[in-house]
Amino acid sequence: MKAEAKSELYRKIPAVDEVLRDPALADLIARDGQAAVTDAARSVLTRLREEISLDRLNSDGVDLALSGIVDVIERQLRQSLGYSLRPVINATGVILHTNLGRAPLSSVALDHIRDSSITYSNLEFDAAGGKRGRRDVHVDRLFRKMLDLGDARKDVTTIVVNNNAAAVLLALNTLAEGSEVIVSRGELVEIGGSFRIPDVMSKSNALLREVGTTNRTRISDYERAITEKTSLLLRVHRSNFEITGFTEQPALEEMVKLSRSRNIPLMEDLGSGSLVDLSTLGIRGEPSVVDSLRIGVDVVSYSGDKLLGGPQAGLISGRSDLVARMRANSLFRALRVDKLTYAALEATLLAYVKQDHDSIPLLRMMRLPGSEIERRAKAVVSQLRPGDVMLEIVDGGSLVGGGSAPSAILPTRLLAIFAKNLSADEITERLRNFEPPVIARVEEGRVLLDLRTVFPEQDELVLAALQHLSANSKTNLQNRSSN
Numbered sequence: 001m002k003a004e005a006k007s008e009l010y011r012k013i014p015a016v017d018e019v020l021r022d023p024a025l026a027d028l029i030a031r032d033g034q035a036a037v038t039d040a041a042r043s044v045l046t047r048l049r050e051e052i053s054l055d056r057l058n059s060d061g062v063d064l065a066l067s068g069i070v071d072v073i074e075r076q077l078r079q080s081l082g083y084s085l086r087p088v089i090n091a092t093g094v095i096l097h098t099n100l101g102r103a104p105l106s107s108v109a110l111d112h113i114r115d116s117s118i119t120y121s122n123l124e125f126d127a128a129g130g131k132r133g134r135r136d137v138h139v140d141r142l143f144r145k146m147l148d149l150g151d152a153r154k155d156v157t158t159i160v161v162n163n164n165a166a167a168v169l170l171a172l173n174t175l176a177e178g179s180e181v182i183v184s185r186g187e188l189v190e191i192g193g194s195f196r197i198p199d200v201m202s203k204s205n206a207l208l209r210e211v212g213t214t215n216r217t218r219i220s221d222y223e224r225a226i227t228e229k230t231s232l233l234l235r236v237h238r239s240n241f242e243i244t245g246f247t248e249q250p251a252l253e254e255m256v257k258l259s260r261s262r263n264i265p266l267m268e269d270l271g272s273g274s275l276v277d278l279s280t281l282g283i284r285g286e287p288s289v290v291d292s293l294r295i296g297v298d299v300v301s302y303s304g305d306k307l308l309g310g311p312q313a314g315l316i317s318g319r320s321d322l323v324a325r326m327r328a329n330s331l332f333r334a335l336r337v338d339k340l341t342y343a344a345l346e347a348t349l350l351a352y353v354k355q356d357h358d359s360i361p362l363l364r365m366m367r368l369p370g371s372e373i374e375r376r377a378k379a380v381v382s383q384l385r386p387g388d389v390m391l392e393i394v395d396g397g398s399l400v401g402g403g404s405a406p407s408a409i410l411p412t413r414l415l416a417i418f419a420k421n422l423s424a425d426e427i428t429e430r431l432r433n434f435e436p437p438v439i440a441r442v443e444e445g446r447v448l449l450d451l452r453t454v455f456p457e458q459d460e461l462v463l464a465a466l467q468h469l470s471a472n473s474k475t476n477l478q479n480r481s482s483n
C-alpha cells in the first residue's frame with residue numbers, strides 16, 4: 001500500500017481520549033475503573049495500528065473495526081482483568097500431574113484455609129497460656145497420631161517446609177554440612193522440575209560420596225565407604241524410573257543395621273510418602289512413611305502434595321533430636337510455610353485421622369472402581385448428540401504420577417475420541433481451548449479421556465466440550481483460513 005494511503009488509514013484511528021468519551025464505555029469505566037479501561041483501549045488501538053502497518057486492513061476494514069471497538073475493548077478488559085491461574089479439567093488420567101497442580105485440595109482443607117486465614121489466627125500463639133506459640137504444633141500432633149509406632153519409637157517429630165526439595169536441602173545442611181553423605185549411584189536421581197540429588201547436595205554444603213554402580217549396590221559398598229568424615233547415609237526413592245534386570249539394592253533393614261552399628265543416622269527421601277498402605281489398591285513398591293520409620297530409618301522426607309494429597313509442602317518426620325536440630329537451623333526460617341499451608345495440611349491430616357479417606361480427592365480418585373468410571377463414561381456416550389464425533393469406551397490405565405512408583409498404574413476405562421476431519425492434535429487443541437480447558441491424553445495417535453481424574457461434577461463440561469468439538473469439526477478448514 002502506498003505511504004499516502006496508509007497515513008490516510010492511520011488518521012482514521014481516534015485518540016484514546018476520544019474513544020473513552022464514547023458513552024457506551026461509561027458502564028465499563030464504572031465497573032472496572034478508568035485506568036483499566038484506558039489501558040485496554042490503548043492496547044486495542046495499538047493493535048489496530050499494527051494491522052495497518054502490516055497491510056492487513058484496508059479503509060473498509062478500519063471502519064468496520066472502529067464500529068465494533070467497544071466490544072473489542074470489553075473483551076480485552078475481560079482478559080486482562082481475569083485470573084491467569086484458573087481451573088482446567090484433567091482428563092489425562094495422571095492423578096498427580098505436576099503441571100496441573102498435583103493433588104487437588106479437599107473442600108474441608110479449603111474451608112479451613114478460609115476460616116483461619118480471613119481473620120487473625122493462633123498461628124504462633126498459645127491462646128490458653130497467653131504466650132507465644134509455635135506454628136508446628138498444629139500439625140505435629142496429627143502426624144504423631146498418623147505415625148504412631150507404639151512404645152518403640154515414641155519420639156517421632158514432624159516439621160514442615162516449602163516442598164520436599166527444601167526438606168532434603170534442610171536435612172542435608174543440618175546433618176551433613178562440611179561432611180560426607182553416602183548415596184548409591186543407583187539413586188542419584190533427577191525429579192521433574194530440575195531437582196537433582198547431587199545439586200541439592202552441593203547447595204547444602206554436604207559432600208556426596210557415591211557408592212556402588214547404577215544397577216547394583218551392596219551393603220558392603222556403604223560399609224567400605226564409611227570414614228570419620230561420614231555423617232549420614234542417604235537412601236533416595238527412585239520415584240520416576242525403575243531399574244530392572246541384573247540389579248541389587250540392600251534391604252532397608254540392612255541399612256538400618258549398618259547405621260546403628262556405626263552410629264551414623266540414616267535418612268530416606270521418600271518423594272511421595274504415602275500415609276496409608278497402598279498395596280490394597282494394587283500399588284506395590286511405594287513405601288509408606290510409617291513403614292520406613294518402623295523399620296528404623298531415622299529421618300524421612302516427603303511431599304505434601306503427592307501421595308499425601310494435601311498442599312505443596314515438604315515434610316520431615318523422624319527422631320526428635322535430629323528434627324530439633326533442623327528446626328534450629330536458620331535455613332528453616334527461610335523455608336518455612338505460611339498459615340494457608342498449615343491450614344490445608346491440618347485439615348488433610350485430620351481427614352486421615354478420622355479415616356475419612358474419601359474426602360481427600362487424591363485418595364478418592366485412586367480408590368474409584370473401574371465399574372464406576374465405566375458408568376460415567378457410558379453416560380457421556382449416551383448423552384452426546386449424534387454428529388461428527390464418535391466415542392468408544394476402551395480399557396486402559398490411570399497413572400498415579402507425581403514421582404510415585406512408575407509401575408503404579410490403576411486399571412481404568414477410557415473414552416476414545418474419533419472425529420471426522422480432525423487429527424488427534426486438532427482434537428486435543430480444541431479441547432484445550434474450550435472454557436474450561438479439557439486436557440486429554442494421546443496414545444498411539446488416539447485421543448483418550450480418563451474420567452478417573454475428572455471430578456464427577458465436571459462430566460457435564462466434558463460432554464459440552466465434546467459437543468462443541470462435534471458441532472465445529474466440519475467447519476475446521478474454513479476456521480483455519482479465516483483465522
Ligand SMILES: *Cc1c(COP(=O)(O)O)cnc(C)c1O
Nearest residue numbers: 163164165191237239271303403
Ligand atoms: C518429588 C520428589 C522430590 C521433590 O519434591 P517436591 O515436593 O516437588 O519439592 C524429591 N525427591 C523425590 C524422591 C521425589 O520423588
